[in-house]
Amino acid sequence: MGGAVLTGGIFAASANQFRDSEGYFSVPTETFSTPGYALTSPPGEVSGTDPAARNLPFDLATLRLGAKSTDSNIFIGIAPMADIDRYLAGVKHAEIGSVSYHPFAVEYLDSAGTRTPAPPAKQQFWAASATGPGLQEIQWNLSPGQWGVVVMNADGTPGVTTDLAVGVRSDLLAPIASTLIIVGAVLLAIGVPMLIIGAVVLGRRNPAIRNTARAESFPAIPSPAAAQGGQVHATGGVFPAHLYGRLDGNPSRGLWLVKWLLAIPHYVVLAFLWLAFAVTTLIAGFAILFTGRYPHALFGFNVGVLRWTWRVGFYSYSALGTDRYPPFTLARTDYPADFDIDYPERLNRGLVLVKWWLLAIPHYLILGAISAPVATGNSGWRHGWNYGWDTDTERNGISLVVALVVIAGFALLFTARYPVGLFNLVVGINRWIFRVVTYAALFRDEYPPFRLDQGPDEPALARPHPPGTENPAS
Numbered sequence: 001m002g003g004a005v006l007t008g009g010i011f012a013a014s015a016n017q018f019r020d021s022e023g024y025f026s027v028p029t030e031t032f033s034t035p036g037y038a039l040t041s042p043p044g045e046v047s048g049t050d051p052a053a054r055n056l057p058f059d060l061a062t063l064r065l066g067a068k069s070t071d072s073n074i075f076i077g078i079a080p081m082a083d084i085d086r087y088l089a090g091v092k093h094a095e096i097g098s099v100s101y102h103p104f105a106v107e108y109l110d111s112a113g114t115r116t117p118a119p120p121a122k123q124q125f126w127a128a129s130a131t132g133p134g135l136q137e138i139q140w141n142l143s144p145g146q147w148g149v150v151v152m153n154a155d156g157t158p159g160v161t162t163d164l165a166v167g168v169r170s171d172l173l174a175p176i177a178s179t180l181i182i183v184g185a186v187l188l189a190i191g192v193p194m195l196i197i198g199a200v201v202l203g204r205r206n207p208a209i210r211n212t213a214r215a216e217s218f219p220a221i222p223s224p225a226a227a228q229g230g231q232v233h234a235t236g237g238v239f240p241a242h243l244y245g246r247l248d249g250n251p252s253r254g255l256w257l258v259k260w261l262l263a264i265p266h267y268v269v270l271a272f273l274w275l276a277f278a279v280t281t282l283i284a285g286f287a288i289l290f291t292g293r294y295p296h297a298l299f300g301f302n303v304g305v306l307r308w309t310w311r312v313g314f315y316s317y318s319a320l321g322t323d324r325y326p327p328f329t330l331a332r333t334d335y336p337a338d339f340d341i342d343y344p345e346r347l348n349r350g351l352v353l354v355k356w357w358l359l360a361i362p363h364y365l366i367l368g369a370i371s372a373p374v375a376t377g378n379s380g381w382r383h384g385w386n387y388g389w390d391t392d393t394e395r396n397g398i399s400l401v402v403a404l405v406v407i408a409g410f411a412l413l414f415t416a417r418y419p420v421g422l423f424n425l426v427v428g429i430n431r432w433i434f435r436v437v438t439y440a441a442l443f444r445d446e447y448p449p450f451r452l453d454q455g456p457d458e459p460a461l462a463r464p465h466p467p468g469t470e471n472p473a474s
Helices: 002-018 051-055 081-087 173-205 264-291 296-315 355-359 361-371 400-415 420-440
Strands: 030-034 038-040 044-046 062-080 093-101 104-111 128-141 145-153 160-169 241-245 337-341 373-375 397-399
Touching: 030 038, 030 093, 030 104, 038 160, 062 081, 081 145, 145 160, 173 264, 173 296, 241 296, 241 420, 264 296, 296 337, 296 420, 355 361, 355 420, 361 400, 361 420, 397 400, 400 420
Parallel strands: 038 093
Antiparallel strands: 030 160, 038 145, 044 145, 062 128, 062 145, 062 160, 093 104, 241 337, 373 397
């Protein structure tokens, strides 16, 4: 929350650079026209009923309106909406509806009528008005009530064409920005230490994994080697991040259609956990830079966040590998999906500055292609990871991972079977992604391999040998 408040304050402060020399924020000047007698704005409601608000030593908000016509004198005025409605009753005019600027387009709400209005400048109800040739401008301090703006030819004749400019200024912007920055900084000063303490406590309950890669690190899922009577051994070149996911029987035919709803509680918790993950990873980066070590408690917490993320993804739309609801815990369990990282005793201090962005770029490009949205619109790939639905309206589609999972979902729906080859591929893609996250999030210095290790287990951790043969690792 503190970060959001601070960001809002910085945004408000930086908005000052978009003001003009008189302190106004303005929209582009565009041309509006109607064959009728007047152009009007939609009714605008200004809240507040205290007359003393008009006597404050600063402007709550000041509206600047400008109208210019090249072929006739122009009138612009602002008045209570009730007076405008009475003045234009039975008069042909147009109300400006929705307006867009990129590109410029405007919708008009036309009102029919046969009555000819009296010249606007002679009316006494205008709160502010200006009339004459060329640019006519009014400035008006907002007051409580329902107000409207009217633009007409000064002589009250039909056929109004004008260039309109609108700007607004408030003396409250700078104080609001300063207040938000101060409040946000205070909240961060309180919240970040509390977040770190919470992460440390949770991390100590989920201690860092120190063991080398071994099949028994995932006891809930027996290795294929053991099932075939072979021996299990670790081989060289094993990457120290281990992602497992065993297809839990055949998942339900139709449950996958509503797992997005069932997983919402996890999504909410993970949103907060990933916020903490970002902060603790930054702190761990500084610790590595100065000490060459990843703090044990933060390591345990951050691995737990990745483990939780993988379990939820395995249940939902990263794999659909089980119908068993994921546990709400950072710790290892007997769930049919798990993730571990071997704890490093030492880390390179200098690599922490470049591996997460520069050295990982080749993997980002490959995974960007793998995880990019499958285009269904008028464009191609989009750079970056997309682990779900694409929200870009010009590139509507779903990522390749989700597309494969959806195919598996329809296979379940119609055949009640999950294609094994497709499951192995999906888990392999996730394994590659989590290896890159392990490297980019500073857990390890070993560079992730450029390979797609498919299947439920880490291949190097469960390599069977026929019974009776010698184990070369022994």
